[in-house]
Amino acid sequence: MTITKNCIVTLDYHINDTEGNLLHEEEESLVYLHGNYGHIFPTVEKALEGKSVGESFTITLSADKAFGEYDPSLVISEALSELPVEVSVGMELDGYFEEDSDDVIIYTVTEINGDHATMDGNHPLAGMDLVFEGTVLDIHEATPEEIKEVLEFHQSH
Structure with missing residues (x-):
């Protein structure tokens, strides 16, 4: 199975700066609903489209596409x-x-x-170009109930 719209995707990832220094590492996997729901950066989502379980990824985002320029x-x-x-x-x-x-x-x-x-008030990573690296851990097709749950959760947070 590959990542397509309305799949629940589980990722293991970390964020580096462009020199390869680790900036952020999640202890838990990231689980998101794929399909332009605004849960992850659009550039990252686009790069993940079509990937399979076990595939790794490296995606570089300029500051304006990540957490914005430093203000x-x-x-x-x-x-x-x-x-x-x-x-x-x-x-x-x-x-x-x-x-x-x-x-x-x-x-x-x-x-x-x-x-x-x-x-x-700037995000700690504002003004920085970032490199997202990780591996796709799991993909499954979301049920209508899961989609509803995810959308309601994101609206309330």
């Missing part, structure tokens, strides 16, 4: 007294765009200086 305007400084909890460097906090309260942004505290914290 310096997403780096903010907040008074510690304005923050809901005692913060430490490396901590992640949810924030909102003032003009759109539905759009949650995750800020990582990058520095604490006196009574202010510097927080970065």
Whole structure:
């Protein structure tokens, strides 16, 4: 069986930078519904189309196709007294765009200086070209119930 629309695909993968340094490795396999449902990067999905169980893949994504270019305007400084909890460097906090309260942004505290914290709303891998490497572990045709379940799960998260 090969990867086609409406297959549930299980991948073992890791992400490197273009120099081959490991950036991210999942301990658990990635399971997704194939077919342009927006669950994985479109470029990765396109490259996986037609692959079989046991096949490996190496897919390079430029920053704009992965987690976006680094946006310096997403780096903010907040008074510690304005923050809901005692913060430490490396901590992640949810924030909102003032003009759109539905759009949650995750800020990582990058520095604490006196009574202010510097927080970065960029994804940790923003601005980087990435190389996805892995192996196809399993493919099966999704039942209508599975498709419904997956779509409902992604809408609620």
